[in-house]
Amino acid sequence: MSPAVTVRAAEDPADREACFAVRKEVFVAEQGVPEDIEYDAHDADAVHLLALDADGTPLGTARLLHGAAAAAKNGGDPAVGSLGRLAVLRRARGLGVGAALVRAVEDAARERGLTGVDLHAQTHALGFYERLGYEAYGPEFPDAGMPHRAMRRAL
Secondary structure, eight states, X not given: OOTXXXXXXXXXXXXXXXXXXXXXXXXXXXXXXXXXXXXOGGXXXXXXXXXXXXXXXXXXXXXXXXXXXXXXXXXXXXTEEEEEEEEEOGGGTTTTHHHHHHHHHHHHHHHTTOSXXXXXXXXGGHHHHHHTTOEEEEEEEEETTEEEEEEEEEO
């Protein structure tokens, strides 16, 4: 990743709007996910992370669910966080932005005392997550009309 790219928590409303704008471009416009399912009640309490270039332009985002919200997605384990909504703008792909966001989510999970991170990966992205230490488990399943697999990494 270029040293000019930083990842930080999205703390204020403008940061969150930047995260949502990236998600809208990647998931809604590019991948055709219906907008009414892209944003959910979990957004209010999730930890949102934002990747920015040297000029402060958003490049990517991810979110971490923890506690009951994560347990509902990971099979019931409140000690395991749930990484989701990882999105990197097309122009920033291949620069390490996605990996930096995953590592930032893991750091945020550790800060909250979590023992692992679970995620639901689009099947075309399995190799990306495997290179970062995640292991797939369970059968393939559809989510937003796309095939996914559950993956987990112990912290």
